[in-house]
Amino acid sequence: MSVDTATVAKIASLARIKVTEGELEAMVPELNGILNWVEQLGEVDTSNVEPMTAVIPNTLRLREDVVDADPLTGGGKREEVLANAPVAEHGFFGVPKVIE
Amino acid sequence: MTDLTELGVAQIRDGVKAGDFTAVEVAEAFNANVAAAQEALNAFIVATPEMALDAAKATDAKRAKGEDLGKMGGVPIGMKDLFATFDVQTTAASHILEGFKPQYESTVSQNLWNAGAGMLGKLNLDQFAMGSSNETSYFGNVISPWRKAGSNAQLAPGGSSGGSSAAVAARLAPAATGTDTGGSIRQPAAFTGTTGIKPTYGRCSRWGVVAFASSLDQAGPMARDTRDCAIMLEAMAGFDPKDATSLDMPVPNWEELLSADLSGKTVGIPREYRMDGMDAEIVALWDQGVAWLKDAGAKVIDISLPHTKYALPTYYIIAPAEASSNLARYDGVRYGLRDLPEGANLQDMYAATRAAGFGDEVKRRILIGTYVLSAGFYDAYYTQAQKVRTLISQDFQKAFEECDVILAPTTPTPAFALGENVDDPLSMYLNDVFSVPASLAGLPAMSVPAGLSKDGLPLGLQIIGKAFDEQGVLNAGLALEQRAQFTAKPEKWW
Numbered sequence: 001m002s003v004d005t006a007t008v009a010k011i012a013s014l015a016r017i018k019v020t021e022g023e024l025e026a027m028v029p030e031l032n033g034i035l036n037w038v039e040q041l042g043e044v045d046t047s048n049v050e051p052m053t054a055v056i057p058n059t060l061r062l063r064e065d066v067v068d069a070d071p072l073t074g075g076g077k078r079e080e081v082l083a084n085a086p087v088a089e090h091g092f093f094g095v096p097k098v099i100e
Numbered sequence: 101m102t103d104l105t106e107l108g109v110a111q112i113r114d115g116v117k118a119g120d121f122t123a124v125e126v127a128e129a130f131n132a133n134v135a136a137a138q139e140a141l142n143a144f145i146v147a148t149p150e151m152a153l154d155a156a157k158a159t160d161a162k163r164a165k166g167e168d169l170g171k172m173g174g175v176p177i178g179m180k181d182l183f184a185t186f187d188v189q190t191t192a193a194s195h196i197l198e199g200f201k202p203q204y205e206s207t208v209s210q211n212l213w214n215a216g217a218g219m220l221g222k223l224n225l226d227q228f229a230m231g232s233s234n235e236t237s238y239f240g241n242v243i244s245p246w247r248k249a250g251s252n253a254q255l256a257p258g259g260s261s262g263g264s265s266a267a268v269a270a271r272l273a274p275a276a277t278g279t280d281t282g283g284s285i286r287q288p289a290a291f292t293g294t295t296g297i298k299p300t301y302g303r304c305s306r307w308g309v310v311a312f313a314s315s316l317d318q319a320g321p322m323a324r325d326t327r328d329c330a331i332m333l334e335a336m337a338g339f340d341p342k343d344a345t346s347l348d349m350p351v352p353n354w355e356e357l358l359s360a361d362l363s364g365k366t367v368g369i370p371r372e373y374r375m376d377g378m379d380a381e382i383v384a385l386w387d388q389g390v391a392w393l394k395d396a397g398a399k400v401i402d403i404s405l406p407h408t409k410y411a412l413p414t415y416y417i418i419a420p421a422e423a424s425s426n427l428a429r430y431d432g433v434r435y436g437l438r439d440l441p442e443g444a445n446l447q448d449m450y451a452a453t454r455a456a457g458f459g460d461e462v463k464r465r466i467l468i469g470t471y472v473l474s475a476g477f478y479d480a481y482y483t484q485a486q487k488v489r490t491l492i493s494q495d496f497q498k499a500f501e502e503c504d505v506i507l508a509p510t511t512p513t514p515a516f517a518l519g520e521n522v523d524d525p526l527s528m529y530l531n532d533v534f535s536v537p538a539s540l541a542g543l544p545a546m547s548v549p550a551g552l553s554k555d556g557l558p559l560g561l562q563i564i565g566k567a568f569d570e571q572g573v574l575n576a577g578l579a580l581e582q583r584a585q586f587t588a589k590p591e592k593w594w
Contacts (some may be wrong), residue, residue: 010466014445015424015470016431016461018455025465033526034468038413038481044488051486052493055315055542056301056567058345072204073342079204086438093433097444 002032104129105271109175109328112274112356115231116159116174120467121162123156123174127218130176133272134220137245140594143263145181145239146189148223154178155218162216165232171214171335178267178276180221182229183209183319184308189218192310193227193237196457197436199277204306205248207340208277208319211244215335220273223263226256227459228427229284229312234524236461238419244515245270245291245590247420249556255515258288264322269590275323279309281316281534283465283510284417286547289322290560292508293588296322297329297574300567301542302347304333305340314345316415316539326548330354334568349568357571362396362449367576368403368503373534374497375512382509382559387550389507389561389580396579406497410488411537412506416529417485418540423462430457458529464525493541500566505576508534510560538564548577549586558588 003011008027012019019027067075078091087094104126107115116123138144159174165489184190184202191197205213213219227236233256234242244257244266257266261278265288278285280298280527289296297320312321313315334354336482340346367391374383390400432438432453439452458466472481500553512533521528522586538545544567547560565573 003240003471007471011467011470011474013451014467014474016428016450016454017466018448026383027464029473030464031467034416034464035471036228037487037526038417038472039570041410041484041488042414042416042480044410044484044491046409046484046487046491049481049490050128050488053486054345055489055493055540056345056347058302058347060344061106061348063341067238070342078201078421081434083203084435086432095433096440096444096446096449 002035003028104594105133105275108324109172109275109331112175115332116163120558123159126174127152127156127176128436130220130273136425137270137272137594139278141243141245141266141270143242143267143270144178144221144242145191145193145224146217146320148188148219152218152220155213155216157215157547158378161163170214172212172329173216174395175216176218176220177212178223178264178273180225180264181277182279182310183221183277184208184310185219188222190222190310191227191239192229194457194459194462195238195437196236196430196453197516200435202308204308207305207342207373208309208336211336211338211567217335223267223276225263226260228310228423228462229279229281230262230423230461230465231259232283232287232528233516233518234259235518237459243518245594246292246515247590247593248421254290254518256518258515260284261288261322265289265294267292268277268292268294268322268324270594275328276303276323277319277336278322279319280539281312281419282539283320283532285509286535286560286562287531289547291515291558293558293586294322295325295329295546295548295577296320296470297333297546297570298539298544299333299337299570300347302345303337303570304321305338305343305346305399307340307342309525311426313419314426316419317421326574326581327355327358329509330358330574331545336484337501342534352571354571354574358578359575360396360582362393362398362576362579365398366503367398367400367507368506368507369400369402369407370499372408372509373549376429379513382512384508385559385561386509389550392580392583393507393576395583401503402583403499403501403506405537407488407491407495410539411492411540412529412533414485414488414492415532415536415540417481418489420465420469421482422469422474424466424473426496427462427466430454431514434563440516461525492537496543504566506564506574508562508564510534514553514555514559515558534562543567544570544572544573546577547582548580549581551586552588
């Protein structure tokens with residue numbers, strides 16, 4: 001499989017990365033080079049193989065259902081959460097208008 | 101008086117404890133080296149000399165009161181700028197996180213401070229840890245302190261932990277943290293004559309580490325020798341309920357149990373790693389490593405890891421797929437850069453911010469990842485890669501029925517020149533051919549400096565072990581180290 005300019009433009013749009021025409025042109029051969037190379041995986045017979053889900057066998061844990069079980073990741077941290085926001089207003093994240 | 105910056109972790113810890121010198125003297129000596137080398141090597145993104153001094157003062161005060169100084173008491177270290185550090189800029193070497201000052205501390209860095217270590221600064225790296233030469237950093241290349249004999253050409257310190265490897269090799273820090281997704285601790289260690297170990301996946305918490313590929317990312321120490329790595333790994337590792345994949349197991353006393361006697365151990369030599377056109381020097385070093393391990397008492401056998409050739413393409417599907425998902429969080433809303441063109445709506449803002457904030461290699465990987473995860477291609481690429489990953493992991497499991505550790509080269513070549521591989525992403529990716537398989541299988545693996553190339557550049561040997569058997573890896577590493585007697589260091593030109 002190979003990608004063309006329109007496909008790369010679609011992927012870039014899905015990934016929310018703005019690309020110029022010139023960047024698109026440059027990316028097409030680069031991405032095709034990588035995709036053609038990874039395609040060799042198709043020759044491996046995986047008909048009876050389960051896809052890996054955990055590299056080290058692990059069971060997911062449950063924590064106690066209590067508020068602020070770990071204060072570091074608990075609530076009441078509005079100032080800390082907003083401390084690095086490019087725009088913070090009235091205790092919220094500021095974004096451009098999304099509702100007309 | 102001895103030059104304190106020539107000392108490693110164990111020597112500093114023991115010397116501070118014995119009162120041979122103070123922790124403040126150590127911190128001042130390393131702070132001076134960091135400042136003097138910054139312009140030439142660019143190993144640090146931010147230096148934090150006052151934090152190193154504060155930690156050292158705390159250690160000296162504890163000693164005066166007769167208190168325990170901790171596993172890393174009095175040892176200043178470099179912190180890869182992928183670990184969130186409270187109120188100290190954390191960038192992952194990206195523009196999009198420039199100015200980001202976390203309001204929390206990563207578990208691994210906190211563990212190190214709790215063990216008595218101090219921070220010299222935040223180390224440069226490949227942007228979001230994506231690279232093998234430290235040429236993708238927004239904050240400029242790291243320059244290796246090593247040079248070929250008779251040449252002034254700038255060499256790559258390896259990547260992505262290139263600031264870490266350069267700092268340890270140039271005596272700017274006795275040790276540094278690294279992270280390894282496909283070889284980012286081992287390859288830079290090999291390029292700079294330093295020692296680094298990636299532990300079993302889950303040993304070190306990923307909480308507070310900027311995520312690249314979560315099923316592969318694992319932190320580990322980089323230092324001068326095996327003992328120093330054992331000490332620092334003990335301080336870094338441990339169960340963390342904040343990381344769902346953290347191993348709920350006790351941390352062994354790796355340092356105390358170090359032993360270079362490999363009697364009764366079997367070392368496997370994977371025949372698939374002996375590739376056509378391999379550098380003759382690397383082959384010779386590998387053969388030398390076999391002889392050294394036999395001398396240490398080990399039995400050496402041939403083993404087969406039949407899916408080795410598929411490891412790299414598997415990695416270059418899985419890692420970009422996870423990266424494209426992880427990096428979706430950089431949206432210009434919650435932290436970091438925002439680019440809001442005149443009249444732009446929210447979607448335009450996302451796209452403009454990410455275009456301005458990510459470097460070329462990061463964009464390339466996000467696009468590959470987005471493509472292989474997109475509807476219609478998911479099974480052909482991503483599911484197939486996860487199946488092949490299962491086969492690669494099973495190869496190791498079968499091999500470890502016959503052997504205890506595996507010996508291989510760390511890299512296919514010594515350090516290359518900056519700029520040599522930047523125009524061809526694939527040739528850069530091939531650098532990780534020997535390191536990626538162990539990453540895909542989540543296994544502990546380390547690189548030990550074992551010799552010099554004909555041009556006078558360091559070469560590393562890699563030990564890969566069974567899951568949870570860091571001890572076996574460290575012991576084999578120690579056996580190599582004692583026989584290689586690697587004492588070379590870069591001639592100071594900076």
